[in-house]
Amino acid sequence: MSARASSEPVSAGRGTKDAIRDEAIRLFAEKGFEQTSLREVADAVGITKASLYYHYASKLDLxxxxxxxxxxxxxxxxxxxxxxxxxxxxxxxxxxxxxxxxxxxxxxxxxxxxxxxxxxxxxxxxxxxxxxxxxxxxxxxxxxxxxxxxxxxxxxxxxxxxxxxxxxxxxxxxxxxxxxxxxxxxxxxxxxxxx
Missing domain, CATH: 1.10.357 (Tetracycline Repressor; domain 2)
Structure with a gap:
C-alpha cells in the first residue's frame, strides 16, 4: 500500500467510487493513462484491486x-x-x-x-x-x-x-x-x- 493510501484512507463522507475516480485522475495526469495500473489506483485509495473492480469493471470504464x-x-x-x-x-x-x-x-x-x-x-x-x-x-x-x-x-x-x-x-x-x-x-x- 502506498504512503498516500495509508495516510489518507477513504473517509466516510467521501464515497469509494469518487475516491477511485479522484486518484485515477491524479495518477493518469501524472504518469499517463497507459502507464498507470489499476493496482496503483487501488493502492492509492487504500482498497483492494477486487474492490476497485466492484466499482469499475475495467480500466476503460474508469x-x-x-x-x-x-x-x-x-x-x-x-x-x-x-x-x-x-x-x-x-x-x-x-x-x-x-x-x-x-x-x-x-x-x-x-x-x-x-x-x-x-x-x-x-x-x-x-x-x-x-x-x-x-x-x-x-x-x-x-x-x-x-x-x-x-x-x-x-x-x-x-x-x-x-x-x-x-x-x-x-x-x-x-x-x-x-x-x-x-x-x-x-x-x-x-x-x-x-x-
Missing part, C-alpha cells in the same frame, strides 16, 4: 468516468451558446462558461493533453460525437456567415481558452482569478482582432 464529466460540461456550454443570440455579451458569457468548465476539469485536461492519442484511441469509438463540440463552438463564435478570418479567429480564441489545461504544470502557484481574467481577455482580443 477512464470514461474520468473524462465524461468534462465532455458533458463542455457539451452543455455549446448547447447554451447555440440557444443565445450572437452578440458581444453572449460571446463573453459563452467564453467565460467554457473557461469555467475547463477550470473545473484541469486535472482531466492535463491527462487529455498529455495522452491525447491514448485517450482518443480508448474512447473515440464509443463517443465519436464528444469531439464535435469543439467544431460547433468554433462555428458559433465565428458568427453568422463567417469569413475565413472569423473562422480562424474563433478557432484561435477557443485554443486560447484551452491554455488553462497547461496552467497547473506551467504556473502551479498562479491565482485562479488571474488565470481566468488573462485567458478570457486574451481570447476576446484574438476573436475581435482589428478586422
Amino acid at each position: 477512464l470514461l468516468a474520468v473524462v465524461e464529466p468534462m465532455f458533458d460540461d463542455l457539451a452543455a456550454v455549446v448547447a447554451e451558446a447555440e440557444r443565445l443570440p450572437w452578440t458581444p455579451e453572449s460571446i463573453r458569457r459563452v467564453l467565460g462558461h467554457q473557461l469555467a468548465a475547463l477550470m473545473r476539469h484541469r486535472r482531466t485536461g492535463e491527462l487529455l493533453v498529455r495522452d491525447t492519442v491514448a485517450i482518443v484511441n480508448a474512447v473515440g469509438d464509443r463517443y465519436p460525437g464528444k469531439m464535435e463540440f469543439h467544431r460547433r463552438m468554433c462555428g458559433w463564435l465565428a458568427g453568422p456567415d463567417p469569413t475565413d478570418v472569423r473562422i480562424l479567429r474563433a478557432t484561435a480564441a477557443v485554443e486560447v481558452i484551452g491554455t488553462v489545461l497547461w496552467t497547473r504544470p506551467l504556473l502551479p502557484a498562479a491565482d485562479d482569478g488571474m488565470i481566468e481574467t488573462v485567458l478570457l481577455q486574451s481570447a476576446l482580443g484574438v476573436l475581435e482582432g482589428n478586422s
Whole structure:
C-alpha cells in the first residue's frame, strides 16, 4: 500500500467510487493513462484491486468516468451558446462558461493533453460525437456567415481558452482569478482582432 493510501484512507463522507475516480485522475495526469495500473489506483485509495473492480469493471470504464464529466460540461456550454443570440455579451458569457468548465476539469485536461492519442484511441469509438463540440463552438463564435478570418479567429480564441489545461504544470502557484481574467481577455482580443 502506498504512503498516500495509508495516510489518507477513504473517509466516510467521501464515497469509494469518487475516491477511485479522484486518484485515477491524479495518477493518469501524472504518469499517463497507459502507464498507470489499476493496482496503483487501488493502492492509492487504500482498497483492494477486487474492490476497485466492484466499482469499475475495467480500466476503460474508469477512464470514461474520468473524462465524461468534462465532455458533458463542455457539451452543455455549446448547447447554451447555440440557444443565445450572437452578440458581444453572449460571446463573453459563452467564453467565460467554457473557461469555467475547463477550470473545473484541469486535472482531466492535463491527462487529455498529455495522452491525447491514448485517450482518443480508448474512447473515440464509443463517443465519436464528444469531439464535435469543439467544431460547433468554433462555428458559433465565428458568427453568422463567417469569413475565413472569423473562422480562424474563433478557432484561435477557443485554443486560447484551452491554455488553462497547461496552467497547473506551467504556473502551479498562479491565482485562479488571474488565470481566468488573462485567458478570457486574451481570447476576446484574438476573436475581435482589428478586422
